[in-house]
Amino acid sequence: MSVEVRNVTKQFGSFTALDHVSLKVESGELVALLGPSGSGKTTLLRIIAGLEFPDLADATVLYYGEDVTRIPASQRKAGFAFQHYALFRHLSVFENIAFGLRVRPRATRPSEEEIRERVNRLLKLIQLDAMAKRFPSQLSGGQRQRVALARALAVEPKVLLLDEPFGALDAKVRKELRRWLRQLHDEIHITTLFVTHDQEEALEVADRVAILRSGKIEQIGTPEEIYDRPVSPFVYDFLGNVNLFSGRMKDGEVVIGDTSFAVTDTERVAETQTVAFVRPHDIHIARTQNGAHSFPAQIVRCHAAGSVATVDLERLDDRVHFTAQLSKEEYQQLQPKTGEQVFVQLRNVRLFTDDYSI
């Protein structure tokens, strides 16, 4: 029981938006489609909704086993929320939510009383029961997006599709709303796909994250899986800040400058010349050289505003810049100064055979 696409390709002129994409979303799952702009994530969502159709005849879209590939949006029963809400501005909040019920054919249309009851229940769910009579222009952005969600939920969709649902909101409202979305999903367990280009949002909200790149799914997995075990430098880079160190392989370890470091995930056999990937928070700074596994660097800049402190450094041998992140306590203990020379240790060093360059 799932929502599934198989072998979907879509071209716009000479631009390939989707290239033989297959994806399966389990019933009740919340999946994020994450990728940079132009990666095809919105196109994939629109194809699942029936607002767009795949190019090739062998593509399939399945809702719980039922083939809906050629069925238009109006008959698919997919709830869709748009980035810019697309509310009906001539209708009140109440009527916006009731719309999907009122356009049903007479045989399946609920009675006026049932409609009122259902809309009121949804208004409570989105915490806007006091706003039923307002028009969309009288609501804030976050309120409008909640109305758009309630409107999509009113028709009891088989799947809920959200296109950059928080993209047009400011940072604070975004955070509130995505936490609310997660709670809502835990309450009603509707199969949900949402598109985002914000990795933090995807990692925080979703059960699984699919990372798209140039019309293909690069990796799919739980937030932990993709963060801890990225399959490519693209995924690694997309999920957070990254430092690159050029080095060479020796005895299963990577040698950077004169210092060798252990490599995480050693199954990957890299060529002798290689690039090591290290996250800023996996870089440790010390004043003294503790053992052999550190190399010297100079501090270029420190900034300590925020929950973590950031230190920009420069390698002494090849003058390459990199960034380390320290916790507030580490930073206060160390008290690094600009221009000072320190020793750097690397943890969780990752290598990729892929030729992707950042």
Next chain:
Amino acid sequence: MKNPARFTGQARVLPGFRLTLGFTLLYLSLIVLIPLSAAFISAASLTWGEFWSDVASRQAVASYELSFGASFGAALVNLVFGVIVAWVLVRYRFFGKRVVDALVDLPFALPTAVAGITLATIYGPTGWIGEAVAPLGLKISYTQLGIFVALTFIGLPFIVRTVQPVLEDLDPEIEEAAASLGANRWQTFWRVILPMLAPALLTGFTLAFARALGEYGSVVFISSNIPMKTQITPLLIMTKLEEFDYGGATALAVVMLVVSFLLLLAINLIQWWASRHHRTELA
């Protein structure tokens, strides 16, 4: 606190309010109000009895019915077909679209007398269309139907040109949202697109209606101008002027003025009401 007036609400963001309002009032007075008030002053030279017998004569009442009825009907017909024309021009790409787009404006530019003569010929008993409908027992030119056709002709661009930009600005996502909620094309049009067009439709209707009320040039050619049957009010006024009955002419003019103004005011009020939810009033 360089500018304390800002905090008392004296100064406005956009300067020149008094200057522009003053100019607006002066301009309106010179171009509209003073000439129109001349009609009232002229009509005031009549006694009540004379005035009443002029404006309530059977011939005058018949002409009001024709003028307002035909104008209203023509504006209504244009409302329907104007939306279709605007829809086609906005939604589809086809060969010759630019030409069709330009054709819509033709009734604006054509001298109304030319329009009248052309229409009278084509819809006349020996014209292409007149001949074609004659076997059905229909006569167009020189009848009330002819007047209606002429008023429809001159009113079309008003609806098309007011609806077109609004339709162009309509976000396609709105229609996709309706579709994803299960609405078919027809329901999307009736329940979503049309209500959103409503303010523009009302404006277009008002303009077309007002234009038709004042039309004279084309009607005199296509109408047989028979009193009680095919005589519109502007023509009746003209007839009175030719008979040097200036008082009678201005009395009718005053009636036209007052009724037109009231109708336009009423439509404006409806429009204000219809667009109420476009105004943002964050409480």
